[in-house]
Amino acid sequence: MSEVYEFLCIRCPKGCRLKVMVEEGRVTVDGYECLEGKKYGEEEVKNPKRIVTSTVRILNAKYPRLPVRTAEPVPKDKILDVINALKGVVVKAPVKRGQVIIENVAETGVDVIAERDMECVEK
Amino acid sequence: MKDIVIIGGGPSGMAAAVRLAEKGYDVAIIERKEELGGILDQCIHDGFGTKIFGVALSGPEFAGEFIEQVQKLGIDVYLKTYVKSVEASGKVKEIITVSPDGVEIIKTKSIVYAIGCRERHQFEIKIGGTRPAGVYTAGMVQRLVNLYGILPGKNVVIVGGGDVGMIVARHLYLEGVDSILVVFPEEFFAGLPRNVQQCILDFGIPYRPRTVVKEIVGKDRVEGVILVQVDEKWNPISGTEEFYPCDAVILSVGLVPYTKKLTDIGAEIDPRTKGPIVNEFFETTVRGVFAAGNLVQIFDYVDDAVESAYLAAEGVEKYLRGEERLERPIFINPGENVRTLTPHRVEWKDERPITAFMRPAIEGKAWIIVRNERGEILEKSFRRYVRPSTLERIEISRDILENAEEVFIDVRGL
Incomplete structure (x- = not known):
């Protein structure tokens, strides 16, 4: 069985449109104009990772949402799991930038951290 | 009296403030919102800072790095403060502000505007x-x-x-x-x-x-x-x-530089960038008034906006020291296939090369060429791929500008 993926190379501003085919574990890349693109296509299909950014509910703060992100990139197919794990999470101010909000989110081995300080606001 | 007042507490304003405070100048930042950071507080995605910090930060994190430096250096920050009007023509400049504390007049020797852009x-x-x-x-x-x-x-x-x-x-x-x-x-x-x-x-x-x-x-x-x-x-x-x-x-x-405050004090505007006309140290056409960041032109990366603020900070220092200017400015004009170009003129005596930012009008492999009015090529650099969505940064050596009255920058496709 073969699978075909489409990617846009992000190695240079040209942005080649790549077609990557996976057939029995064998990867072939089409549409690249330099070797960087070929390499990018291969990596992107083998182990694509992304930083996931979102927000969680925060109490006693200036705003009702606290921006958070995964401390490291997580596998692309885990993005939605990470987002779902953040639903319903409520934290309380004060929070410090870099503070861990969720450990090992969605079993990725990666923590979710706060993107900013949020002071406690008396209301 | 302050040495410098920075109007706008976003990344560019903070960067200029930090650089000047590090040099020992008395700096203040005026910010209309209740906290520093500008637009970065809502840009929670990552990808900021790869040029300056070597890692991809989120917007709030990038802002946080600068906020920390502003605090560490003890820079005066006026929050929830709106600039009503500015008298900038003389050596001593007066800024009239409105804040919950009332109306105030702040006196300063120089001003850096870093008030960003607005959405169309x-x-x-x-x-x-x-x-x-x-x-x-x-x-x-x-x-x-x-x-x-x-x-x-x-x-x-x-x-x-x-x-x-x-x-x-x-x-x-x-x-x-x-x-x-x-x-x-x-x-x-x-x-x-x-x-x-x-x-x-x-x-x-x-x-x-x-x-x-x-x-x-x-x-x-x-x-x-x-x-x-x-x-x-x-x-x-x-x-x-x-x-x-x-x-x-x-x-x-699209975004447009927010220049109303600059036209109010008589600064000239470039119809291409829709931002102010500036010299190589981002000084506007009003002496001692500088501009930085997205107010000057729309940058793709906050890192480049911050670089423009660092250049403005160097300019402020030259202005405060009363350093010498050229007898007459050398104009840098957009030539073939250039949509926007900053800076617009070279006005100071200096050794350092001139950093220019330009948006190409074409896409593909190209030479970026600096030529004089007679078409003689003074300097050129190769780009593997240019496109209008990607701002190009070039450096122009000062020695090639000697005796020139104006130069042109072309993008020539191959």
Whole structure:
């Protein structure tokens, strides 16, 4: 069985449109104009990772949402799991930038951290 | 009296303030919001700082780095303070501010404006129809979603294939908006390829190239839009109109430098960048008044905006020291295939090369050429690939400018 993926190379501003085919574990890349693109296509299909950014509910703060992100990139197919794990999470101010909000989110081995300080606001 | 007052506490304003405070000058920042950080507080996605810090930070993190430095250096910060008017023509400049404490006059030897840009809206891109609720700019949506957790709608149309539009599309997708459609008149997304991949293709968000919103439909709330296809010249193709139901329209149709405050004090504006005319140290046409960041021109990366602020800081120092200027300025003009170019002129005696930022009008392999008015090539550098969505940065050596009255910069395709 073969699978075909489409990617846009992000190695240079040209942005080649790549077609990557996976057939029995064998990867072939089409549409690249330099070797960087070929390499990018291969990596992107083998182990694509992304930083996931979102927000969680925060109490006693200036705003009702606290921006958070995964401390490291997580596998692309885990993005939605990470987002779902953040639903319903409520934290309380004060929070410090870099503070861990969720450990090992969605079993990725990666923590979710706060993107900013949020002071406690008396209301 | 202050040595420098910086108007605007976003990344560029903070960068200029930090650089000047490090040099030992007495600096103050005036910010109209209740905290420093500018637009970065709503840009919660990552990718900021790769040039300056060598790692991809989120917007709030990038701002946080600078806020910490501002605090450490003990820079005076006036929050919730609005600049009412400025008297900038003399050596001593007066800034009249309004804040919850009342009206105040701040005296300073120099000013750096770093007040950024604003978003273009539907009346600037000729969208017709009614004026129902549910029409937003992309930045407004970013703010609602990322700071307040409010979604603009369940079925949204995003107008514009630029970077902000794509980033907003991803956020809305992840935050659970049912249906998203991105439309734009170009053949493909106008923003950076990395955003096309990471925001659109990663999630299979639908998009329609060569398509624009002709009309917004709805009485009290948005009920839909009339989409129409366009040709290469963006002219509507008749007979292709289609009603598309949606409950929100999000406009991501470009940014414009917010120059009203500068024209108020008599600074000249470049019709191409729509920002102020500046010299190589980002001084406007009003002596001792500098500009930095997206107020000067729209930068793709905050890192480049910050670099413009560092250049402005060097200029402020030269101004405060009363360093010598050239007898007459050398003009740097956009030549072939250049959409925008900053700076516009060289005015100071200095050794350092001139950093210029330019947006090419063409796409492909190219030479960037510095030539004189007689067409003689003074300097050139090769680019493997240029495109209008990517701002190019070049350095021009000072020695090639000797005896020149003006030079031109061309982008020549191969």
